Amino acid sequence: MRMMEDELFPSTPGKVKIERAHTINRQFHKCFASTSTMFLWALFLIALTASYLSFQSFVDTSSGYFNASWGGMHWEKQIRASATPRRPGGMSVLLTGAAGFVGTHVSLALHKRGDGVVGLDNFNNYYDPSLKKARKALLASHSVFVVEGDINDARLLAKLFDVVPFTHVMHLAAQAGVRYAIENPASYVHSNIAGLVTLLEACKSADPQPAIVWASSSSVYGLNEKVPFSELDRTDRPASLYAATKKAGEEITHTYNHIYGLSITGLRFFTVYGPWGRPDMAYFSFTRNILQGKPITVYRGKNHVDLARDFTFIDDIVKGCIASLDTAEKSTGSGGRKRGPAQYRIFNLGNTSPVTVPTLVRILESNLKVKAKINVVDMPGNGDVPFTHANISFARAELGYMPTTNLESGLKKFVRWYLSYYGYSPRSGDIALAAEAGEEAKAS
């Protein structure tokens, strides 16, 4: 046995016994008995490689042919219809990340007041794509059209600007999530850096150039300890790759503002939550686990200090986004040329009242009427920050931004939505709660 192992796995790599080498040689010659067989094999391999390469280049250059999800007269008609405002002086907005959490809410709000909205989303599987499809269906029921495509697709973006002279771009497409960057760093670079640049290239070349409002993040404050976080504070110590890509986005948008005259507004969102939210976020996954009787993990900071977040309800964020679009000045360039200085702004959109994670759990328990099974562990060093707290005086002054929903009432609305969307009946005592919540959600 030992001998067999030695033969199969020689202790020194490359040091194969002479007898074995002879055996291998014999087998090799058996296989390629004549030079003509070898020649035929080589020809076959060359032909295979050549046909693979030409197929690849065909796919690359003909993505329109293979990507049946966009293009054509009917598609253009749908884009135009969705982009056309229904109120005098209304905007025509290209909204990226439209099937995402914030994107869906902002699209609906814009549509509701008579603005034209065309959504763009790549429906990736970072979290359950069926939730994204359900959001798309919700938007479709309000006649908001969502294009399935990626912000890295320059041809698609050029086509969209060809079909519609968008007045505004609301850029919410991104690889979100702070801790997932450890697992998949490339996806942050793909969406938050490369995708952003591709989008800005399309915007700068458009004629007219749109004004751009986009989602940065509270995570850019990184390891800062001075609270509340102000837009004037330093943002050069990110704690995660996610934060670093959002910070890079702020610098990249500044460059496009400076060189091409694009009007830019960056919004630093603070832990946004609410109905139709993101399943990867703590309030959402805690709800799911609590209802399923599974344990939840609550992280704890240094010296056993509870972590805290300035949790901000989605309706308040939507108001901040719309106010940013309303107050955005026009870009000054056109067709890739700057014609004067353009607006560049950054705002915190938070709630200004941080709540600890254990308090978040208690509020969920009381809404769900189920006790959580809690595992408390030290915060892993994977990008998290101990607390966030927004100073919103700048947003208040410039946008009239004034959050009105505290975590108790916001989570109540979330839980109501969650129960109506997913349904819930594992324990008899909770069936009534689910049914009641479902009725209320339908009514609202």
Ligand SMILES: O=C(O)[C@H]1O[C@H](OP(=O)(O)OP(=O)(O)OC[C@H]2O[C@@H](n3ccc(=O)[nH]c3=O)[C@H](O)[C@@H]2O)[C@H](O)[C@@H](O)[C@@H]1O
């Ligand atoms: O404000 C922001 O900019 C960011 O807010 C959230 O990031 P985060 O605040 O980390 O939100 P959650 O992932 O929901 O975590 C909230 C809190 O719960 C804690 N947590 C999370 C997960 C978990 O299993 N246990 C736990 O205690 C986290 O440490 C954190 O303190 C979003 O996920 C980011 O995409 C966003 O950019």
